[in-house]
Amino acid sequence: MSTTLIRGAWVLAPEPIRDGAVVIAGDRIAAVGTYTDLAAEYLGAAQHGSAHDIVGPGFVNTHGHFSEGLITGIGSDFTLWEWIHTLIRPVDPHLDRRKAYLGTMVAGIQMLRSGVTTANDMFVCTPTGTPVSPGVVDALDELGLRGVVSFGAGDVGGAPIAAQFDEHEALREAATASRLCTFRLGIGALGGQSDEMFARSVDYAVGGGHGVHIHVQEIREEVTATFARTGRTVVAHCAHEGLFAAPTLAAHCVWVDRNDRRILAEHRVGVAHNPVSNMILASGVAPVAEMRELGIDVGIGVDGPASNDSQDYLQALKTAALLARVHHRQATAMSAYEAWEMGTIGGARALRMDDEIGSLEVGKKADVLVLDGRGPTLANVHDPYQAVVFVAGSREVSEVWVDGVPSVLGGDVVRVDPGEIAELSRPAAAELVTRAGLGHLSALVEA
Ligand SMILES: [Zn+2]
Structure with a gap:
């Protein structure tokens, strides 16, 4: 089973841990604690995140x-x-x-x-x-x-x-x-x-x-x-x-x-x-x-x-x-x-899924968000929750892990080519609005 350690200046688990880390083993969270302790305990783990990042549970979009x-x-x-x-x-x-x-x-x-x-x-x-x-x-x-x-x-x-x-x-x-x-x-x-x-x-x-x-x-x-x-x-x-x-x-x-x-x-x-x-x-x-x-x-x-x-x-x-x-x-x-x-x-x-997701707790599914703190936007975090909600934009999202597997690395999705998806979507969107008769609302419908 692969083991990954994700480091952050802040790990919001939800209680904040300074200079913390979360360890993923398989699809689950195996440990949450300080970076010093966990780096020593999980010596062979692949390391992600940085000493400046903010790490938290991934967001649950409810609708x-x-x-x-x-x-x-x-x-x-x-x-x-x-x-x-x-x-x-x-x-x-x-x-x-x-x-x-x-x-x-x-x-x-x-x-x-x-x-x-x-x-x-x-x-x-x-x-x-x-x-x-x-x-x-x-x-x-x-x-x-x-x-x-x-x-x-x-x-x-x-x-x-x-x-x-x-x-x-x-x-x-x-x-x-x-x-x-x-x-x-x-x-x-x-x-x-x-x-x-x-x-x-x-x-x-x-x-x-x-x-x-x-x-x-x-x-x-x-x-x-x-x-x-x-x-x-x-x-x-x-x-x-x-x-x-x-x-x-x-x-x-x-x-x-x-x-x-x-x-x-x-x-x-x-x-x-x-x-x-x-x-x-x-x-x-x-x-x-x-x-x-x-x-x-x-x-x-x-x-x-x-x-x-x-x-x-x-x-x-x-x-x-x-x-x-x-x-x-x-x-x-x-x-x-x-x-x-x-x-x-x-x-x-x-969604009654809180026994599986929604926080970084040992045994829960490894759904993890990493915000990049190495750039200017999150360079100075006075309060990590304000930093996430009021300061960060999607540009700061550097990694997203779902079920213990990375879906976003380096700020972008890893399994599909976004440019290719955009290209494929264009004729489909134009066809859809044309068939729906939405020429009065859409510039994609040719006159
Ligand atoms: Zn709705």
Whole structure:
């Protein structure tokens, strides 16, 4: 079994260790401690990092959509439902497994370059009979990025229920056969499913022992529409129908009131806070502090490439702290440490994966981030958490290890050629927006 020692001026495990090191043996963390002790104990280990670097657990991206990987930076001046209507719905029927693969590559490379080691994804497409979403698993395994994969099902647009479950099954099988992916049941949103399909979704998740990934109360209109139809909020209706018996990750929860928050806490529903997309789509400000005070596990997500539009996790971390501060007009509203904690162990808890990932502890999976401290940006670290959240950019990400194997070395991905992926993605993106009839929004569509 190969042994690797990664050194840092700071090892955030999460408690900070000065001049520390983490030792990787196989796919696990074998030791965490001071560099002096561990270098003496693991004499034959390959050495990475430096005396100036910051080493920590990789980031847990709790919400995103690889299905949007080829439509980034398009149609940004919409609110959520306008954006879905104008952009997402026209694109959905034209996605195929190769476009899923390429979109995941394009977005996944950006995530890895910004320190993400686990991505919780919801692939949104119209099932056609030929599985599309397994393309996500193909790409994540090739990149070396841990994935929690789901298909964001919904039959309200007219797609048959049976085809939706065929897509779930195809993705589940691909994840089971993969090295780094686990499956969750995706529900685009409560309002996107008929009562019949939602009941089947609950049965599938609870009966099959699957986790759930669902959008919840992202905008006020969603709450109002659901209340008019069911007499309950989305959160209350999901609880009433038994969905939360399955481990559930609820994305957004911007418009959750006191009763909703109580229900989320009671059922241990994890929440993905997506500050950048909430700001781009003008959805509002999620009550992060109020949820955390109730003990709700809140992680941070980048959200999709068509609604963030960057996939840079360090931007999302910084924005989470900035949004909380400007919203509450208090500099104490969210500390750098709190943002970092939500980006690591908080996200792992929200996905109920904290026994395996989210911190550098002996026995956990070796998902490790190294920030280069040899250059000017992190030359003078007064506080390591502020250095990561407020100072560092993706340029400082020098190494990313996933499952004990390097996915990023020397600042770039190691298993694929990013230039080649960019080249392959260009005709696929142009074809996608052309077929979707998005000439009014995209410069890639020839007049
Ligand atoms: Zn989303």
